[in-house]
Amino acid sequence: xxxxxILQLGAYSERDEALLNEHFVMxxxxxVDDKEAFLKQHAANIKAIGTRGDLRVEGELIDALPALExxxxxxxxYDGVDMDRVIARDxxxxxxxxxxxxxxxxxxxxxxLAQSRAIVGxxxxxxxxxxxxxxxxxxTSRVHGKRVGVLGLGRIGFxxxxxLAAFDMEINYSSRxxxxxxxxxxxxxxxxxxxxxxxxxxxxxxxxxxxxxxVSKEVIEAMGSTGMIINISRAANIDEEALLDALxxxxxxxxxxxxxxGEPVINERxxxxxxxxxxxxxxxxxxxxxxxxxxxxxxxxxAHFEGRDLLTPVN
Ligand code: NAP
Numbered sequence: 001x002x003x004x005x006i007l008q009l010g011a012y013s014e015r016d017e018a019l020l021n022e023h024f025v026m027x028x029x030x031x032v033d034d035k036e037a038f039l040k041q042h043a044a045n046i047k048a049i050g051t052r053g054d055l056r057v058e059g060e061l062i063d064a065l066p067a068l069e070x071x072x073x074x075x076x077x078y079d080g081v082d083m084d085r086v087i088a089r090d091x092x093x094x095x096x097x098x099x100x101x102x103x104x105x106x107x108x109x110x111x112x113l114a115q116s117r118a119i120v121g122x123x124x125x126x127x128x129x130x131x132x133x134x135x136x137x138x139x140t141s142r143v144h145g146k147r148v149g150v151l152g153l154g155r156i157g158f159x160x161x162x163x164l165a166a167f168d169m170e171i172n173y174s175s176r177x178x179x180x181x182x183x184x185x186x187x188x189x190x191x192x193x194x195x196x197x198x199x200x201x202x203x204x205x206x207x208x209x210x211x212x213x214x215v216s217k218e219v220i221e222a223m224g225s226t227g228m229i230i231n232i233s234r235a236a237n238i239d240e241e242a243l244l245d246a247l248x249x250x251x252x253x254x255x256x257x258x259x260x261x262g263e264p265v266i267n268e269r270x271x272x273x274x275x276x277x278x279x280x281x282x283x284x285x286x287x288x289x290x291x292x293x294x295x296x297x298x299x300x301x302x303a304h305f306e307g308r309d310l311l312t313p314v315n
Pocket of ligand 1: 076077078097100101104151152153154155156175176177205206207211234258259281282284285
């Protein structure tokens with residue numbers, strides 16, 4: 001059998017690319033200058049798209065690929081994919097859930113601790129010689145025993161809450177309905193009420209039309225001048241302009257963010273703020289998880305072309 005041809009929309013690791021090349025003809029579309037000419041020549045043979053959670057798969061591109069059967073997303077979030085076109089074309093689609101859940105939850109907790117206890121600023125303080133020259137760093141803010149709100153008790157939200165329960169924190173959460181597996185925690189459906197009940201608000205929602213800007217100006221201001229918002233989900237879940245306004249005015253105490261509008265080129269207003277921890281969208285960025293994600297992308301594509309069920313289907 002000829003190797004199936006895949007349109008690759010972004011780089012994967014060297015390891016993953018070597019393994020994919022064993023089974024497929026990978027067209028590195030992101031390196032092609034004249035995309036129109038490329039599609040004219042190859043579109044009829046392209047059977048699948050290999051993409052990443054941080055990239056867009058426009059309806060226009062899907063329409064330009066008449067033989068397309070499948071889209072494999074490296075990442076759990078597939079908000080970048082035009083799902084209307086996926087459904088209209090009856091395409092198969094996979095993502096990489098579960099294997100990254102623990103790492104993203106670890107990272108969210110680490111971001112809260114780092115920002116509350118000023119780990120980054122205090123490290124800079126030591127390196128710059130300030131400790132020896134001028135003395136200690138100053139006091140920071142306690143974490144354990146405080147109140148947590150988890151907005152979106154999905155796979156990652158649940159693991160964040162589990163970890164924070166071990167810090168003797170009060171756990172409040174919001175989901176579309178109360179969850180039997182969260183009987184020890186408080187269900188608060190309304191995001192503003194959840195924010196009012198929380199010192200730390202973790203945003204762990206899927207990004208879609210209904211969750212867009214669910215963390216509104218009202219939710220942000222309900223956290224108050226000592227509250228912290230931690231976002232490891234998608235930027236679209238927060239009204240970023242309102243967040244910046246509140247961080248600048250002090251209406252919100254602080255934030256710790258792994259995701260941004262327009263990333264990796266982010267709003268420069270963030271750079272002037274010392275009450276926000278900025279991370280380059282690397283919640284799942286461990287060697288172990290990234291290998292597991294790469295394996296899932298490859299094994300879902302193999303399953304499709306061997307006529308088997310997908311391992312982790314989206315639809
Ligand atoms: P998940 O298990 O699907 O959980 C998604 C959560 O979003 C659930 O709590 C779900 O509510 C909620 N939700 C979905 N649609 C909703 C709607 N219309 N209204 C209200 N709530 C809605 O996803 P996950 O694997 O935990 O991933 C969570 C987020 O993390 C995603 O945005 C993903 O893209 C992001 N992520 C980021 C990184 C990173 O590197 N920073 C890595 C992986 C994932 P229910 O509980 O009611 O179902």
